């Protein structure tokens with residue numbers, strides 16, 4: 409799938425208008441990603457995992473498109489509530505919930521929750537009595553970029569007993585939740601997980617519990633052209649697994665990175681340059697404590713566009729802080745750049761501005777809405793680059 413990529417002229421236009429660093433979001437790209445999922449996985453109800461990128465630009469777009477939301481905390485619940493999102497369009501999908509989170513959920517009238525252990529049942533029974541609950545089960549997938557199954561998930565053997573316990577405590581056990589792990593490029597873990605779900609559904613049925621929902625969680629990859637996976641084939645194969653569930657079973661998903669990963673570009677400026685240890689070291693005005701926080705929090709490698717051509721030289725890109733950990737990438741082959749040049753990083757919408765900080769007193773990147781910027785500049789005639797239709801690739 410194509411992603412949103414600003415051209416040199418577009419990036420320069422924005423960097424003339426605003427101080428860098430900039431995080432530029434395309435809602436057209438968000439819409440394309442969402443529609444691809446709706447068109448290709450028609451049975452799936454989409455709950456956007458807002459932890460991946462909670463920018464109001466994206467949240468508003470997803471709300472407008474009719475998506476539901478996966479929330480993990482009282483803060484996320486309140487953000488959505490303030491936008492007018494109904495509790496019925498949210499799932500509290502953090503298996504371990506805070507009391508503040510449960511109180512906020514009760515206030516927002518959220519009625520869908522996941523859990524993976526007995527103690528959580530008592531918390532939910534107290535704060536959100538009668539809630540519909542899904543048991544998160546553990547799925548082993550060592551190949552995921554981010555493996556969530558070491559932290560969460562009940563053992564499948566314990567599933568029916570936990571679901572029964574939830575019912576005995578006044579909750580409504582409605583289904584099973586899985587998460588195959590983030591940036592999973594193979595469908596194998598989904599099929600394995602579906603096998604486990606079938607078994608639990610059958611065992612639960614024999615114990616008098618009719619489960620109605622399978623939540624396949626997040627994990628779909630950032631749909632960048634170089635993810636080495638044909639996304640259409642991937643979702644078609646997942647669909648084949650989904651179709652084996654009876655039609656009365658609802659299928660939910662909580663995509664995060666898939667929705668926002670390709671919808672944001674970073675524009676940052678070179679503020680320092682120094683040859684060191686056979687590399688040219690560049691110091692940028694944003695780093696791993698800012699937009700490039702995915703280096704740590706998401707094991708992400710960023711694609712950098714230097715917007716120029718020339719002999720490729722081993723280069724290291726550092727962030728602006730005084731911290732030695734502030735390394736964006738080492739030994740990156742790049743034409744020689746100069747102080748004040750701008751560069752872009754593409755496909756950096758997921759787990760970047762979501763986890764950026766103001767460490768060392770550096771302000772967070774200014775977040776821009778590309779379609780709005782493009783319309784404004786076209787109207788006032790400042791932008792002399794490509795036309796609006798060519799702008800979003």
Ligand SMILES: Cc1ncc(COP(=O)(O)O)c(C=O)c1O
Pocket residue numbers: 457460478501502556587589590591625626627628662663664665666
């Ligand atoms: C419960 C849950 N759902 C969804 C997601 C989103 O995952 P991804 O961004 O890989 O789609 C996460 C990520 O941590 C998660 O914990």
